[in-house]
Amino acid sequence: MIRIVFSTLLFSASLYSADWTSLYGAGKLENQRQRLRKDVDLVIAQEIQPFLTVEQAHAFSRIQLDMPVAAQPDASPFDSYSAAEEHITLPLLTVAFVEDMAEAYSWLWANQYSSRTVDEYLGMLRNRLPADFPDNRYPSPLVALHIPNNAMENAAVAKMTQRVRRTTLSFMLLHQFGHLSYRSTADESARKHDTAEADEEFADAFALEVMKKNSETPAGLLMLIHGMMYLPSAPPKNHPVTRLRLKAMADYLDARVHEFSEGRPDRRLATIAIESLANHIRQAGAFVSDSTGQQFWAEQGRKTTVADLLPRRLAEQP
Numbered sequence: 001m002i003r004i005v006f007s008t009l010l011f012s013a014s015l016y017s018a019d020w021t022s023l024y025g026a027g028k029l030e031n032q033r034q035r036l037r038k039d040v041d042l043v044i045a046q047e048i049q050p051f052l053t054v055e056q057a058h059a060f061s062r063i064q065l066d067m068p069v070a071a072q073p074d075a076s077p078f079d080s081y082s083a084a085e086e087h088i089t090l091p092l093l094t095v096a097f098v099e100d101m102a103e104a105y106s107w108l109w110a111n112q113y114s115s116r117t118v119d120e121y122l123g124m125l126r127n128r129l130p131a132d133f134p135d136n137r138y139p140s141p142l143v144a145l146h147i148p149n150n151a152m153e154n155a156a157v158a159k160m161t162q163r164v165r166r167t168t169l170s171f172m173l174l175h176q177f178g179h180l181s182y183r184s185t186a187d188e189s190a191r192k193h194d195t196a197e198a199d200e201e202f203a204d205a206f207a208l209e210v211m212k213k214n215s216e217t218p219a220g221l222l223m224l225i226h227g228m229m230y231l232p233s234a235p236p237k238n239h240p241v242t243r244l245r246l247k248a249m250a251d252y253l254d255a256r257v258h259e260f261s262e263g264r265p266d267r268r269l270a271t272i273a274i275e276s277l278a279n280h281i282r283q284a285g286a287f288v289s290d291s292t293g294q295q296f297w298a299e300q301g302r303k304t305t306v307a308d309l310l311p312r313r314l315a316e317q318p
Protein backbone atom coordinates (compact mmCIF):
# COMPACT_ATOMS: atom_id res chain seq x y z
CA MET A 1 0.00 0.00 0.00
CA ILE A 2 2.77 2.36 0.93
CA ARG A 3 4.26 1.85 -2.49
CA ILE A 4 1.03 2.86 -4.18
CA VAL A 5 0.74 5.96 -2.05
CA PHE A 6 4.26 6.99 -2.83
CA SER A 7 3.89 6.45 -6.53
CA THR A 8 1.01 8.88 -6.60
CA LEU A 9 3.15 11.60 -5.10
CA LEU A 10 4.36 14.31 -7.39
CA PHE A 11 7.73 12.73 -8.07
CA SER A 12 7.90 9.00 -7.52
CA ALA A 13 10.77 7.67 -5.43
CA SER A 14 12.25 5.70 -8.32
CA LEU A 15 12.92 8.87 -10.29
CA TYR A 16 15.10 10.23 -7.53
CA SER A 17 17.72 7.61 -8.20
CA ALA A 18 17.97 8.76 -11.81
CA ASP A 19 21.56 8.92 -12.97
CA TRP A 20 22.00 12.54 -14.01
CA THR A 21 25.63 12.00 -14.98
CA SER A 22 24.18 10.15 -18.00
CA LEU A 23 23.51 13.65 -19.42
CA TYR A 24 27.19 13.84 -20.32
CA GLY A 25 28.85 10.68 -19.04
CA ALA A 26 31.20 10.69 -16.04
CA GLY A 27 34.27 10.23 -18.29
CA LYS A 28 33.45 13.27 -20.39
CA LEU A 29 32.94 15.43 -17.30
CA GLU A 30 36.24 14.27 -15.83
CA ASN A 31 37.97 15.11 -19.14
CA GLN A 32 36.61 18.64 -18.91
CA ARG A 33 37.62 19.11 -15.29
CA GLN A 34 40.43 21.56 -16.01
CA ARG A 35 38.36 23.79 -18.27
CA LEU A 36 35.33 23.82 -15.94
CA ARG A 37 37.51 24.50 -12.88
CA LYS A 38 39.23 27.37 -14.67
CA ASP A 39 35.86 28.79 -15.54
CA VAL A 40 34.65 28.70 -11.94
CA ASP A 41 37.93 30.22 -10.70
CA LEU A 42 37.40 33.07 -13.14
CA VAL A 43 33.88 33.66 -11.83
CA ILE A 44 35.26 33.78 -8.28
CA ALA A 45 38.08 36.16 -9.23
CA GLN A 46 35.99 38.52 -11.38
CA GLU A 47 32.42 38.30 -10.13
CA ILE A 48 32.74 37.54 -6.44
CA GLN A 49 36.01 38.56 -4.82
CA PRO A 50 36.01 42.22 -5.94
CA PHE A 51 32.61 42.71 -4.28
CA LEU A 52 33.32 41.20 -0.87
CA THR A 53 34.16 43.23 2.22
CA VAL A 54 37.62 42.70 3.71
CA GLU A 55 36.23 40.34 6.36
CA GLN A 56 34.15 38.42 3.84
CA ALA A 57 37.13 38.10 1.48
CA HIS A 58 39.19 36.73 4.32
CA ALA A 59 36.52 34.16 5.23
CA PHE A 60 35.98 33.25 1.57
CA SER A 61 39.68 32.62 1.02
CA ARG A 62 39.58 29.92 3.70
CA ILE A 63 36.85 27.99 1.91
CA GLN A 64 37.83 24.95 -0.09
CA LEU A 65 35.91 24.38 -3.30
CA ASP A 66 35.31 20.69 -3.98
CA MET A 67 34.35 19.66 -7.49
CA PRO A 68 33.41 15.98 -7.68
CA VAL A 69 31.96 14.70 -10.97
CA ALA A 70 28.47 14.65 -9.47
CA ALA A 71 26.75 15.00 -6.10
CA GLN A 72 25.75 11.65 -4.68
CA PRO A 73 23.55 9.78 -4.22
CA ASP A 74 20.62 11.80 -5.56
CA ALA A 75 22.12 14.62 -7.48
CA SER A 76 20.14 17.13 -9.45
CA PRO A 77 22.17 18.79 -12.20
CA PHE A 78 21.54 22.09 -10.38
CA ASP A 79 22.99 20.87 -7.07
CA SER A 80 25.56 22.68 -5.02
CA TYR A 81 25.94 22.25 -1.29
CA SER A 82 28.17 22.49 1.70
CA ALA A 83 29.07 19.12 3.20
CA ALA A 84 31.38 20.46 5.91
CA GLU A 85 32.49 23.72 7.49
CA GLU A 86 34.65 25.77 5.12
CA HIS A 87 33.81 23.48 2.19
CA ILE A 88 31.60 24.23 -0.79
CA THR A 89 30.77 21.46 -3.22
CA LEU A 90 30.05 22.44 -6.81
CA PRO A 91 29.89 19.29 -8.96
CA LEU A 92 31.35 19.28 -12.48
CA LEU A 93 27.94 18.06 -13.65
CA THR A 94 26.34 21.25 -12.28
CA VAL A 95 28.90 23.55 -13.93
CA ALA A 96 28.53 21.79 -17.31
CA PHE A 97 24.73 21.76 -17.07
CA VAL A 98 24.56 25.45 -16.13
CA GLU A 99 26.82 26.27 -19.08
CA ASP A 100 24.59 24.42 -21.56
CA MET A 101 21.36 25.72 -20.07
CA ALA A 102 22.70 29.27 -20.28
CA GLU A 103 23.54 28.80 -23.95
CA ALA A 104 20.14 27.26 -24.69
CA TYR A 105 18.27 30.10 -22.93
CA SER A 106 20.37 32.75 -24.62
CA TRP A 107 20.03 31.32 -28.13
CA LEU A 108 16.23 31.00 -27.73
CA TRP A 109 16.07 34.55 -26.33
CA ALA A 110 18.23 36.07 -29.10
CA ASN A 111 16.09 34.39 -31.76
CA GLN A 112 12.76 35.42 -30.19
CA TYR A 113 11.78 31.88 -29.22
CA SER A 114 9.88 31.04 -26.07
CA SER A 115 11.83 29.81 -23.04
CA ARG A 116 8.85 27.58 -22.21
CA THR A 117 10.55 24.62 -23.93
CA VAL A 118 13.41 24.90 -21.41
CA ASP A 119 10.91 24.42 -18.57
CA GLU A 120 9.34 21.52 -20.46
CA TYR A 121 12.78 19.97 -20.87
CA LEU A 122 13.32 20.14 -17.10
CA GLY A 123 9.87 18.61 -16.53
CA MET A 124 10.81 15.80 -18.93
CA LEU A 125 14.08 15.11 -17.08
CA ARG A 126 12.36 15.04 -13.71
CA ASN A 127 9.54 12.77 -14.78
CA ARG A 128 11.18 10.34 -17.17
CA LEU A 129 13.96 7.77 -16.83
CA PRO A 130 17.21 7.51 -18.81
CA ALA A 131 15.84 4.24 -20.23
CA ASP A 132 13.20 6.29 -22.10
CA PHE A 133 15.95 7.78 -24.28
CA PRO A 134 18.49 6.41 -26.79
CA ASP A 135 21.56 4.71 -25.25
CA ASN A 136 19.90 4.84 -21.84
CA ARG A 137 21.02 8.46 -21.42
CA TYR A 138 19.20 11.68 -20.75
CA PRO A 139 19.61 14.12 -23.66
CA SER A 140 21.74 17.15 -22.73
CA PRO A 141 20.15 20.64 -22.95
CA LEU A 142 21.66 21.64 -26.30
CA VAL A 143 20.60 18.38 -27.96
CA ALA A 144 17.12 18.21 -26.41
CA LEU A 145 16.32 21.86 -27.13
CA HIS A 146 17.54 21.71 -30.73
CA ILE A 147 20.15 24.43 -30.29
CA PRO A 148 22.33 24.74 -33.45
CA ASN A 149 26.05 23.93 -33.19
CA ASN A 150 27.00 27.44 -34.27
CA ALA A 151 24.80 29.19 -31.68
CA MET A 152 27.75 30.89 -30.01
CA GLU A 153 28.89 32.50 -33.29
CA ASN A 154 26.16 35.09 -32.68
CA ALA A 155 27.82 37.74 -30.48
CA ALA A 156 24.56 38.53 -28.64
CA VAL A 157 24.10 34.85 -27.76
CA ALA A 158 27.70 34.53 -26.56
CA LYS A 159 27.41 37.65 -24.41
CA MET A 160 24.09 36.65 -22.83
CA THR A 161 25.34 33.08 -22.27
CA GLN A 162 28.30 34.41 -20.37
CA ARG A 163 26.11 36.68 -18.25
CA VAL A 164 23.58 33.96 -17.42
CA ARG A 165 26.27 31.38 -16.67
CA ARG A 166 28.37 33.67 -14.50
CA THR A 167 25.51 35.09 -12.48
CA THR A 168 24.11 31.59 -11.91
CA LEU A 169 27.43 30.27 -10.63
CA SER A 170 27.98 33.42 -8.55
CA PHE A 171 24.60 33.01 -6.92
CA MET A 172 25.22 29.32 -6.18
CA LEU A 173 28.63 29.99 -4.62
CA LEU A 174 27.49 33.04 -2.67
CA HIS A 175 24.37 31.27 -1.42
CA GLN A 176 26.61 28.51 -0.04
CA PHE A 177 28.99 31.06 1.40
CA GLY A 178 25.98 32.66 3.09
CA HIS A 179 25.06 29.30 4.65
CA LEU A 180 28.61 28.83 5.93
CA SER A 181 28.76 32.35 7.33
CA TYR A 182 25.55 32.19 9.26
CA ARG A 183 22.99 29.84 10.77
CA SER A 184 19.68 31.14 12.09
CA THR A 185 19.30 31.08 15.83
CA ALA A 186 16.26 29.34 17.31
CA ASP A 187 14.91 32.76 18.19
CA GLU A 188 15.15 34.06 14.64
CA SER A 189 13.61 30.87 13.25
CA ALA A 190 10.70 31.15 15.65
CA ARG A 191 9.91 34.59 14.28
CA LYS A 192 10.16 33.15 10.75
CA HIS A 193 8.48 29.90 9.69
CA ASP A 194 11.11 27.25 10.29
CA THR A 195 14.89 27.02 10.50
CA ALA A 196 15.49 25.64 7.00
CA GLU A 197 13.40 28.39 5.42
CA ALA A 198 15.00 31.12 7.53
CA ASP A 199 18.47 29.83 6.56
CA GLU A 200 17.53 29.81 2.87
CA GLU A 201 16.18 33.34 3.03
CA PHE A 202 19.32 34.55 4.71
CA ALA A 203 21.60 32.79 2.21
CA ASP A 204 19.61 34.23 -0.73
CA ALA A 205 19.73 37.76 0.68
CA PHE A 206 23.43 37.40 1.39
CA ALA A 207 24.11 36.34 -2.21
CA LEU A 208 21.98 39.14 -3.68
CA GLU A 209 23.59 41.73 -1.41
CA VAL A 210 27.01 40.90 -2.87
CA MET A 211 25.69 40.60 -6.43
CA LYS A 212 24.03 44.01 -6.13
CA LYS A 213 27.48 45.61 -6.12
CA ASN A 214 28.34 44.00 -9.45
CA SER A 215 27.30 45.82 -12.60
CA GLU A 216 25.64 42.74 -14.09
CA THR A 217 21.89 42.14 -13.79
CA PRO A 218 21.56 38.72 -12.12
CA ALA A 219 20.14 37.20 -15.30
CA GLY A 220 20.94 33.64 -14.25
CA LEU A 221 18.73 33.82 -11.19
CA LEU A 222 15.54 33.09 -13.08
CA MET A 223 17.10 30.11 -14.83
CA LEU A 224 18.26 28.76 -11.49
CA ILE A 225 14.87 29.22 -9.86
CA HIS A 226 13.13 27.48 -12.75
CA GLY A 227 15.72 24.72 -12.40
CA MET A 228 15.02 24.28 -8.70
CA MET A 229 11.25 24.41 -9.35
CA TYR A 230 11.02 21.95 -12.20
CA LEU A 231 13.98 19.74 -11.35
CA PRO A 232 14.13 19.75 -7.56
CA SER A 233 16.68 17.82 -5.55
CA ALA A 234 15.69 14.63 -3.83
CA PRO A 235 14.19 14.85 -0.35
CA PRO A 236 15.42 15.90 2.12
CA LYS A 237 16.06 18.71 -0.28
CA ASN A 238 19.09 20.89 -0.34
CA HIS A 239 17.88 24.47 -0.36
CA PRO A 240 14.10 23.88 -0.31
CA VAL A 241 12.25 26.18 -2.68
CA THR A 242 9.13 27.35 -0.90
CA ARG A 243 6.60 30.07 -1.60
CA LEU A 244 7.80 32.13 1.34
CA ARG A 245 11.43 31.81 0.29
CA LEU A 246 10.58 33.01 -3.22
CA LYS A 247 8.40 35.81 -1.86
CA ALA A 248 11.29 36.95 0.33
CA MET A 249 13.59 36.99 -2.71
CA ALA A 250 11.09 38.93 -4.83
CA ASP A 251 10.51 41.42 -1.98
CA TYR A 252 14.25 41.85 -1.62
CA LEU A 253 14.63 42.73 -5.31
CA ASP A 254 11.55 44.97 -5.40
CA ALA A 255 12.79 46.97 -2.43
CA ARG A 256 16.18 47.51 -4.05
CA VAL A 257 15.36 48.10 -7.73
CA HIS A 258 17.13 51.46 -7.61
CA GLU A 259 20.23 50.07 -5.94
CA PHE A 260 20.44 47.27 -8.51
CA SER A 261 20.05 49.61 -11.47
CA GLU A 262 22.30 52.38 -10.17
CA GLY A 263 25.39 52.97 -12.26
CA ARG A 264 24.25 50.57 -15.01
CA PRO A 265 24.91 51.69 -18.58
CA ASP A 266 21.19 51.70 -19.32
CA ARG A 267 19.46 52.37 -16.05
CA ARG A 268 15.96 52.19 -17.48
CA LEU A 269 16.56 48.73 -18.98
CA ALA A 270 18.22 47.53 -15.79
CA THR A 271 15.18 48.70 -13.80
CA ILE A 272 12.81 46.83 -16.11
CA ALA A 273 15.01 43.71 -15.88
CA ILE A 274 15.02 43.68 -12.08
CA GLU A 275 11.27 44.38 -11.83
CA SER A 276 10.56 41.60 -14.31
CA LEU A 277 12.86 39.22 -12.42
CA ALA A 278 11.05 39.95 -9.14
CA ASN A 279 7.73 39.42 -10.87
CA HIS A 280 8.78 36.05 -12.31
CA ILE A 281 10.08 34.94 -8.92
CA ARG A 282 6.70 35.83 -7.40
CA GLN A 283 4.94 33.73 -10.05
CA ALA A 284 7.30 30.84 -9.30
CA GLY A 285 6.15 31.15 -5.68
CA ALA A 286 2.56 30.64 -6.81
CA PHE A 287 3.60 27.49 -8.72
CA VAL A 288 5.43 25.82 -5.82
CA SER A 289 2.37 26.18 -3.58
CA ASP A 290 -0.09 24.92 -6.22
CA SER A 291 -0.25 21.12 -5.91
CA THR A 292 -2.82 20.71 -8.71
CA GLY A 293 -0.66 22.71 -11.10
CA GLN A 294 2.36 20.63 -10.13
CA GLN A 295 0.50 17.38 -10.70
CA PHE A 296 -0.52 18.56 -14.14
CA TRP A 297 3.07 19.58 -14.81
CA ALA A 298 4.34 16.11 -13.78
CA GLU A 299 1.81 14.43 -16.10
CA GLN A 300 2.98 16.65 -18.95
CA GLY A 301 6.60 15.82 -18.13
CA ARG A 302 5.94 12.09 -18.38
CA LYS A 303 4.59 12.60 -21.92
CA THR A 304 7.20 15.05 -23.21
CA THR A 305 9.64 13.86 -25.89
CA VAL A 306 12.59 15.59 -27.55
CA ALA A 307 10.42 16.13 -30.64
CA ASP A 308 8.06 18.26 -28.51
CA LEU A 309 10.90 20.61 -27.61
CA LEU A 310 11.43 22.16 -31.03
CA PRO A 311 11.86 25.95 -30.67
CA ARG A 312 8.51 27.74 -30.55
CA ARG A 313 7.76 31.38 -31.29
CA LEU A 314 6.47 33.39 -28.36
CA ALA A 315 3.11 33.75 -30.16
CA GLU A 316 2.73 29.97 -30.45
CA GLN A 317 2.20 29.55 -26.73
CA PRO A 318 -0.81 27.39 -25.88
Ligand SMILES: [Zn+2]
Pocket residue numbers: 175179199200203238239240
Ligand atom coordinates in the same frame (compact mmCIF):
# COMPACT_ATOMS: atom_id res chain seq x y z
ZN1 LIG B 1 20.46 26.93 0.69
